[in-house]
Structures are given as structure tokens and as C-alpha cells.
Amino acid sequence: MNWMQTYRSRLMSAAEAVAGIRSGENVYLGSGCAAPHALISAMTGRADELQDVTVIHHLTLGEAPHVAPDMKGHFRCNACFVGSNMREAVNQGRVDYVPVHLHEMARMFKRGVVPLDHAMVILSPPDEHGFCSFGIEVGVTKPAALSAKHIIAEVNRQMPRTLGDSFIHVSKIDAFVEVDRDLDEFRPEPPTEVEKSIGRNVASLIQDEACLQLGLGSIPNAVLDFLDDRKDLGVHTEMFTEALPHLVEKGIVTGEKKNFHPGKVVAGFIMGTRDVYDFAHDNAFVEFHPTDYVNHPVNIARNDNMVAVNSAIQVDLTGQVCSDSIGETIYSGFGGQADFMRGAAMSKGGLPIIALPSTTSDGVLSRITPNLDHGAGVVITRADLHVLVTEYGVAHMLGRNVRQRAEALISVAHPDFRESLLAAAHQRGLFGRLFKGGGPNS
Secondary structure, eight states: OOHHHHHHHTBOOHHHHTTTOOTTOEEEEOOBTOOOHHHHHHHHTTGGGOOSEEEEESSBOSOOGGGSGGGTTTEEEEESSOOTTTHHHHHTTSEEEOOOOHHHHHHHHHTTSSOOSEEEEEEOOOOTTSEEEOTTBOTTHHHHHHHSSEEEEEEETTSOOOEESOEEEGGGOSEEEEEOOOOOOOOOOOOOHHHHHHHHHHHTTOOTTOEEEEOSSHHHHHHHTTOTTOOSBEEBOSEEOTTHHHHHHTTSBOOTTOSSSTTOEEESEEOSOHHHHHHHTTOTTEEEOOHHHHSOHHHHHTSTTEEEEEEOSEEETTOOEEOSEETTEEOSOOTTHHHHHHHHHHSTTOEEEEEOOSBOTTSSSBSEESSOOTTOOEEEOGGGOOEEEETTEEEEOTTOOHHHHHHHHHHTSOHHHHHHHHHHHHHHTSSSSOOSSSSTTO
């Protein structure tokens, strides 16, 4: 039987494709902008027949009917990164949050730590040799699919054919459901003036020939707006973002000086708009790989001059960084932040950066605090924080003792909070005495 016959023999409706899911089984959902909504809808349509099905995924966009209150007892979701469609359910106890480094998420499936009975994914249509591409979400989804007992695939005409270690043959898929719908899109809010200032400060640290990783959010994207005069930048990143094609088309990102995958942009997935999907389609300049490869700190460190830029929610005066929660309230997840911070730290000439506004958006609270809020999760430890950037400047942490760290962090805090932070640092015993003259640098 040739691949076309195999494909046709396994082509069915969404309802037929999910009919094999049984109570008590584990189901992986394609993540990011590649959640298979037709299959999710068909699966939740069987809720009355199913009990205790565990649904596992990374960040997903779009509707999430499997976490609705009336799904209790039928489906229980394990979210390895919490997006806006999961946040309320997580903090109401209807969805479980799994703290995990992104490079370890792929490995936990491959090693059977979290066994998968089914993987529901989106693929591009097969090429002339019968290979489908995982398209915009290779990172976690390909290793999850290959680890599952059964693979159920939406074949979406809108899914780009991305290149790299991104393919699976028709013969490995158990059920195909053809769809033709727009993919989910992610567009960060335009950067504020504060975020632009942070972006400018971060960009001042990026030299010609650096290799970049930029995390989720407006601040990392704001950095890209200030790199137009750089030369021969490279990219090795978990997430291919909306702003990167601009730098490629202007000849700023060339990858020519990379010593790991030279001449290529390496990524795990795309979170962007149709324009970015079209840019990545069949584009040999961009390679997609699973995240246990892209995000492994040893592989990240193989790039000389690796600059990792990630955002955070809060940092205390000793350099502990909270990125996944607001106090006890889970907000997001680990993602690849620690992977890239550690990989960049190991890179020859590397620079791991945390960038955040000095205050909350209303200006009421300082994000640089004497102590992390009660229950706040430490994603980046004191020892892993090398550089912190706000709109007020750059604070270098590597090799600094806790007194020097507090001094540096207070110097980039909002001026309205520096005096109270100074007093708090003294109260904590970080200083032997209060500074005189209005600040730690006077």
C-alpha cells in the first residue's frame, strides 16, 4: 500500500477520530497556536461517555472547552504553561499546573515519565513523498506525538510546511481529519513608552554577531526595534516571533557568524500572525527542532555570544526572580526561561538578561521588592541572574554579593521607591547601615 492509499484509508471525521479515547487515558494536545480545535470539540462532545481523561499540553491559544466547569470529572487538564484561557481554571483548582523546564517537557514524554495514550495535533498536508510537517509547533508536539500510542491529526491546508526536524510520515498517523480553517494567531500588544525604554537599554548590550533568544511578551519584541544598525546577528530561540522577519529581510539577522547551525535561524515554534507563518513556509533559512534539542542548555551554549532576553513579574533585592506567578496566583509558567538563561551563561561571550518595568502598569507597586510576595515562585535563582534591565538602566549581578546586588537593583528601581527599598534592605540586614545622601550610589 503506497502512502496515498494509507492516507485515504485513515481519513475520517473528527468524531470518528476521537472515538478510540477511553476513560482514564492521557491525551496530549498540540500547543501554542496549533491547538487542534476540531478534535478538541469532538472529544469534549463525548464528555458524557468519558471519565478521568487527563489532557496535557503546553501554552495553548483559543477556546478550551475541556476546562469548562461542566467538564469536571470527565476531563482533568495538566497545563505545563498557563495562558489566558487556563488562568481562571488553574486558580479555581479545576486545572493542574505542572512546573517544568521546556526542554524537559519533551523528554518527559520520550522517557515515559508522563505516558501518552493519544496525541491530537495539527499537520500540514502531506508532500509528494508522504511527509507532513508539524508546521508552527514542532517543539513539544513532535516528541509528544512520537511518544504516544496513537496519533490523531488534523490536516489543515492553512498549516505552513516548515523545515528542519519537523516532519512525520503518513504511515505513523492513526487517523486523519481534513480541515481548512485559520490558525490561531498571537500578536503582542504594542510596546508602551516604558517598554520601549527597556528595549533600548537591552539593545545597548547586544553587539554585532550576537546570537539572540527572545522570550514571550512585549519587552523582548521591543528590543528588536533598536537593532537596525547591528550586523550579522544570529537567532537560536524557542519561539519565532512577529518581529524577526523584519530583521531577516533587512539583512540584520544573517546567521553567518553562528558557530552552531551557521546560516540558519533555529527555533522550536512560532507564535505570531499569518504574515509570520507565510514567511516560515518552505523557508530553508529557518529550521525547527524539538525543544529537547533547541532548549537544551548545552546546545544553547554552543552558540558563542548568546544573548537571552526574558521578562519577569517580580525580583527581590537579592536577585531572586519570579516569572510564573503573582504571589500564590499562578500566571504563566517556566517555559524556556531558565533553559536559555543557563545556556547563555555557559556560552562564550554569552549574556543572560531579565528585563522588566520598574513598577506595575498603574505605577502603584514596585516590581523590585525587598522580598518576593508570599507564595511567589522562583523561576530564576539568585545565582542565575546575571543582568537585570529596567527603563532606568542596567544592573549587573554576576559576582556581586547580596549587598552589592541590592545597591545595583535599587539604582534601577523607580525613583519613587528607592528610599523605601533602601530602608528595607537595611532592615533585612543586607547593609550594615543606612546610606546617607539619598541613595546607595551617592
